Amino acid sequence: MRQSTRSRIYCLVLLLASCFTVFAQAQSSKKETRQYINLNANWSFAKDPGRQATAGNWGNLKWATVNVPHTWNAFDVMDDEPGYYRGIGWYKKKLSFKPEWKNKKLALYFEGAxxxxxxxxNGKKIGSHIGGYTAFTVPLTNLKFNGTDEIAVKVDNAYNESIAPLTADFTFFGGLYRKVSLLVADAVHFQDDQYATKGVYIHANKVSASGAEVIINGNLSNATAVQKKLNLVSTLLDANGKKIAxxxxxxxxxxxxxLSFALPAISVKNPNLWSPEKPYLYKAMTSIVDAKTGQTIDEVTTNVGLRFFSFDANTGFSLNGKAVKLIGASRHQDFAGMGNAVPSSLQVKDVELLKSMGGNFLRVAHYPQDQAVLDACDRLGILTSVEIPIVNEITETEAFTRNCKNMQVEMIKQNYNHPSIIIWAYMNEVLLRMKFNNDQPRKQQYLENIATLAQQLEDLTRATDPTRYTMMSNHGDVNGYTKAGLVKIPMIVGWNLYQGWYGGKSEDFGPNLDKIHQQIPDKPIIITEYGADVDPRIHAFTPIRFDKSLEYGMLYHQIYIGAIMSRSFVAGAAAWNLSDFNSETRDETMPHVNNKGLLTLARQPKNTYYLYKAHFNQQPFLKIGDGSWTIRGGVAPANSSTLTQLLQVISNTDSVTLFVNGKSLGTQAVKDRLSNWEVPFKNGINEIRAVAMYQGKKLEDRTSIRFVLQPxxxxxxxxxxxxxxxxxxxxxxxxxxxxxxxxxPSQAYKPGSWGSIGGEPFKIKNSGRQAYGSDKNIRGTFNDPVYQTQLVGLDGxxxxxxxxxYEVVLHFAELMGNGIQSVLPYNLDSLIEASKSANKEVPEQRIFDVYLNDKLIIKNLNLASTYGIANSVQKKFECMVADDKGIRLTFKSVKGKPVLNALQVKRID
Structure with a gap:
């Protein structure tokens, strides 16, 4: 069953993840002016579902030892029970404070909770923080330590109408899910405890190919009891460590x-400009020096990238004076079996995979993420946008507004020094969960309050950091956002567009872009989301919308890439998503997972990833497609020992030669990075080899495919x-x-062969979602697609x-009744057809008998009453075929229409 299988898989993943755990060690600058002491190991953790415990008065909590990063939702978000634990979790840990720290600056640094x-x-509250995606510090000032001191941390991920996000198509994992450190610094130190930064802010000004200014300012603290005369010194080094100024x-x-400070600007002549092709980083070493003794008291090292950029409504994005199309993906931070408690090494790997794909743009969505991600973007040359999690809707309260503003400033301050960041954003699809639809005056007030909050965040962002652009991302209701005044507020408008997925046709995407540009001609445009679900277990030779097949995903992305690249007014695009991610409320073919990623949740590339790599990575590339489709099957034509099926080779070369089982199928030209081959597969193992030439260099790729050829x-x-x-x-x-x-897939019966007799494919009524089947979560199985389709009213x-x-296994699941959805939980385009309410139809009661070779094997089967809706049911039988009539299943209705979802037949003698 699904639960036990998933548990084994996740335990293995977590065991592997433990290899990444970093044990306690001090990290400091070379002069040991400040230390960040790792506190990640050996915390005691307990849930507090009754919300009864207080620090030091724990009641009946059940404690376990965990390491940080940690989330309490790594597993419950993937089980068959609706919902996941959203409440309080307690962490506690003994700390040992050294005597020599008595006069030091001490603070706990939390990267994310x-x-x-x-x-x-020691039971006394010393700090708090609101918001799940930015760092915070808790000063340990004027506190008495007794040698057996205990830190306790109460974390709560319960719904709170004052804290964004309120709702979203992703999971709100709870816990201390990023690293925790103890900061030890001199009593005189750089400081910004309010926003959890190191207190030094650096940006470039007046940048050109011939020169640039480096501007350094910040904050410091003198926590001593005497006045101090201090020299503030910043040394700019080039990438080789040579002093520049x-x-x-x-x-x-x-x-x-x-107090705050500002240093005189540093002038750099003929700078090495930072870009995706050459992400050149200078380094600024900023120090506090005691003017009396000459001793360096504190020092902060900051990477510095010099670049200049602009957005234009007609010509798109320009970097360092050259037109650049921003191409990449959005990213969520969770990983298979880990939830959001992901080690930095795996997060950096995501950026490396994006770079390898040929991407130059990362939309950090829908919230600020680990600093390691942006450090990697700086180092690898990935331009980024970062946003706070105002998603779907707002709360019209002062508390909500205050918290959103604080999140925005925290995001900007904490990430200010990253040269990769070019955009700050603050709202995503904020009209998606529209309120007060039946009260137009109240709805208008709600829209005005959204616009007021947006304008306040816009003004705050520009005042805090005037060096970067601002952006909001909207779903496809162009008229709605325009009427609400929201497209006028940000400097850039992002559009999340899904023609060909949530409705319409993929070919509608390009013309829709043209309409948006005509309607809003003065705003730069980025396509901040587009994508189609690709379940790597599903394949179709006649792919259709919502079949979740790899083949439909390839067609979809090929069309979108063409439309994006051919329109100069489109500044850039971020595919949704870099990888699959958890969304607990989703059902679909892989429940609780949004499958729109170019990578799986475990970061295995799909064909769609390789398609982008062939389009945008400048290195020679060749890949036999369908890398996950290593097991295929089909029905052999009469008297044939092979079956011809399509196989794609993905490449940026001019042509490809394909060999199948040692025999050449010839050479084909590559069109739009693909060459399509009709491959004759034999029963058993098929060895496939692709060869191409690129500028005199031979490229080669191989794969083995086991083919199950049915007669x-x-x-x-x-x-x-x-x-x-x-x-x-x-x-x-x-x-x-x-x-x-x-x-x-099944087929209709014909003599001498196999197939169904009578019946029609199940389809949800009044749904524009899919042409056949359901995507309801089928409980009790991991192979949901086996049960999500069925024949209804079949005779045999x-x-x-x-x-x-023979062994015969019948698979059933009742697909109709309460709980079956006919509309998407997230309808992202009001321009396309969509049902307005869930299908609440309760079907006529279904009772039927099943006969195997004229023998009654199942009597009065009533799936709904016996097993419930959307539960997997298996019935296994053995039979002896002693004549020429084969295996005959007969379905007799007692009431309603019989159904069968899947069938397995295996010879066992």
């Missing part, structure tokens, strides 16, 4: 005084029948990777197998 946090020392000033800090007529002597797995009412193949089995199923002993 979702979403309300309170911190206690030094700037300094002298300040006098009174006792117990915090069209069982009397074909060259194909001995062994087993078959059939999905009824389906038009797609499904791979069960755990059992290494292929499931084929016939397999004209030869004489012998």
């Amino acid at each position: 979702n979403q309300e946090t309170a911190v206690y020392l 030094v700037t300094q000033t002298t300040v006098v800090a009174n006792a117990k005084q915090d 069209d007529v069982f009397a074909q002597q060259h194909l001995a029948f062994k087993a078959i797995n059939i999905c009824l009412g389906s038009q797609r193949q499904f791979i069960d990777f755990q059992q290494k089995e292929i499931w084929l 199923y016939q397999l004209d197998v030869p004489k012998g002993k």
Whole structure:
């Protein structure tokens, strides 16, 4: 069953993840002026579902030892029970404070805790934070330590109408899910405890190919009891460590005084400009020096990238004076089996995968993420936008507004020094969950309040950082956002567009872009989301919208890439998403996972990833497609020992030569980065080899595909029948990777062969979502697509197998009734057809008998009453075929229409 299988998989993933755990160590600058002491290991953790415990008064909490990063939602978001734990979790840990730290600046540094946090020392509250995606510090000032001190941290991810996000198509994992450190610094130090930064802010000004200015300012604190005369010195080094320039000033800090400072600008002649092709980083070493003793008291090292950029409504994006199309993806931070508690090394790997794909743009969505991500973007040359999590809707309260503003400033301050960031954003699809639709005056007031909040965030952002652009991302209701005045507010408008997925046709995407540009001609445009679900287990030779097949995803992305690249007014585009991510409320073919990623949740590339790599990576590239489709199947034509099926080779070369089982199929030209081959597959293992030449260099890729060739007529002597797995009412193949089995779509019966007799494919009524089947979460299985299609009202199923002993497994699930959705939880385009309400139809009661070779094997089967809606049911039987009539399944209605979802037949003698 799904739960036990998933648990084993996730435990293995977590065991591997533990290899990334970083044990306690001090990290400091070379002069040991400040230390960040790792506190990640050996926390005690307990849930507090009754919300009864207080620091030091724990009641009956059950404690376990965990390491940070940690989330309590790594597993419950993937089980069959609706919902996941949203409440309080407690963490506690003993700390040992050294005597020499008595006069030091001490602070706890939390990189991320979702979403309300309170911190206690020896039972006394010493700090708190609101918001789940930005860092915060808790000073340990004027506190008495007793040698057995205990830190306790209360984290709460329960719904709170004052904290964004309120709702979203992703999971709000709870916990101390990023690293925790103890900062030890001198009593005189750079400081910005309010926004959890190091207190030094650097940006470039007046940048050109011939020169640039480096501007350095910040905050410092003199926590001593005496006045201090201080020299502030910043040294700019090139990438090789060579000194470029030094700037300094002298300040006098009174006792117990915090003050701001600004250093004279550093002038850089003929700078090495930062770009995706050459992400050149200077380094600024900014120090506090005691003017009396000459001792360096504190030092902060900052990477500096010099670049200039602009956006234009007609010509798009320009970097360092050259037109650049921003191409990349959005990113969520969770990982298979880990939730959002992901080690930095894996997060950096995401950026490396984006770079390898040929991407130059990352939309950090829908919230600020680990600093390691942006450090990697700086180092690898990935331009970024970062946003706060105002998603779908707002709360019209002062508290909500205040928290959003604070999140925005925290985001900007904490990420200010990253040269990769070019955009700050603050709202995503904020009209999607529209309120007060039945009260137009109240709805208008709500829209005005959204616009007021947007304008306040816009003004705050520009005042805090005038060096970067601002952006909002909207879903496809162009008229709605225009009427609400929201397209006028940001400097850039992002559009999340899904023509060909949530409705319409993929070919509508380009013309729709043209309409948007005509309607809003004065605003630069970025396509901040577009995508189609790709379940790597599903394949279709006649792909259609919402079949979740890899083949439909390839067609979709090919069309979108062409439309984006051919329109100069489109500044850039971010595919949704870099990888699959958890969304607990989703059902679909892989429940609780949004499958629009170019990578899987475990970061395995899909064909769509390779398509982008062929389009945008400038290095020679060749890849046999369908890398996950290593098990295929099909029905052999009469008297044939092979079956021809499509295979794609993805490449940026001019042509490809393909070899199948040692025989050349010739050479084909590559068109739009693809060459399509009709490959004759034999039963068993097929060795595939692709070869191409690129500027005199030979490229080669290989794969092995196990093909299960089924007889069209069982009397074909060259194909001995062994087993078959059939999905009824389906038009797609499904791979069960755990059992290494292929499931084929059914067919109508013809004499000598196999197939259904009567019946129609199940389809949800009044749904524009998919042409057949459901995507309801089927409980009790991981192979949901096996049960999400069925034939309704069938009379029988016939397999004209030869004489012998067989195992027959019937698979059922009731797909109609309460709980079956006919509309998407997230309808992202009001311009396309969509149902307005869920299908609440309760079907006529369904009771039927099943006969196997005229023997009654199931009597009065009532799936809904016996097993409930959307539960997997398996019935296994054995039978002996002693005549020429094969296997005959007969369905007799007692009441309503019989159904069958899937069928397995295996010869066992």
